Amino acid sequence: MTVPTLRSAGGTxxxxxxxxxxDVVAFRAGLARDAPAGLTEVVSGARTLLLRFDPATTDAARLRTRLADVVPVAGSDHRSGDDPLVIPVTYDGEDLDTVCGLTGMTRDDLVAWHTGQLWTSAFCGFAPGFSYLTGTERPLDLPRRATARTAVPSGAVALAGEFSAVYPRTSPGGWQLVGRTDVPMWSLERTPPALAPAGTLVRFVEVGAA
Known part of the structure; x- marks a missing residue:
């Protein structure tokens, strides 16, 4: 990967x-393994990382120097010690047949593709607890639905573009729905409330339909 461009964002x-x-995902994974002293928060975006630091421990110049030593960790390089979050899925989504038609996959092929790889929460957005997951296998680059649904149910497992996601609450949405899970992705009773904040490793596991 290329060296990131670093800019000041305020004094800290x-x-x-x-x-x-x-590159964002790999660099964040490298930071998780060898965090510079004084780094207090990492906020992921689609092409950026906001790196907050404690000025009592470090400063911008020292942090820049330390960041040059970070070794990025690609998804395929995660070790078995990095325990992923396991999400059980019933693959009976309303768009499952459509996705199979778009990709030329059978239903079993699609499920094997979705469950047979390690996913990483690249960043969160759209709604609280909505994690954009990127996988270690070739992405399908699926189009969004031509017409978005006004209400996608909480727990819907979906695909769009290079991403997979689980809808944390009932909301409008245009992603392709391939399954469902009972795992709550957002809860104010947890710390943090998001089950899969950026950097979380995820595996999907198929369970039988009710």
Missing amino acids: ALLATFDSLA
Whole structure:
């Protein structure tokens, strides 16, 4: 990957800009393994990382120097010790047949593709607890639905573009629905409330239909 461009973001943060989302995810994973002293928060975007630091421990110049030593970790390089969040899925989504038609896959092929790879929460957005997940296998680059639904149910497992996601609450949405899960992705009773904040590793596991 290329070295990120670093810019000051106020007096206690740096904004790192990358060429691709894969670079963002890999660099964040590297930070998780070897965090610089004084780094207090990392906020992911599609092409950026906002890096907040404690000025009592470090400063922008020292943090810039330390960031140059970070070794990015690609998705395929995660070790078995990195325990993923397991999400059980019933694959009976309303758009499952449509996705199979768009990709030329059988239903079993699609489920094997979705469950047979390690996903990473690249960043969160759209709604509280909505994690944009990128996988280690070739993405399907699926189009969104031509007409968005006015109400996608909570727990719907969906695909769009290079991403997979689980809708954390009932909301409008235009992603392709392939399954459902009972796992709550957002709860104010947890800390943090999001079950899969940026950097979380995720595996989907098929369960039988009710």
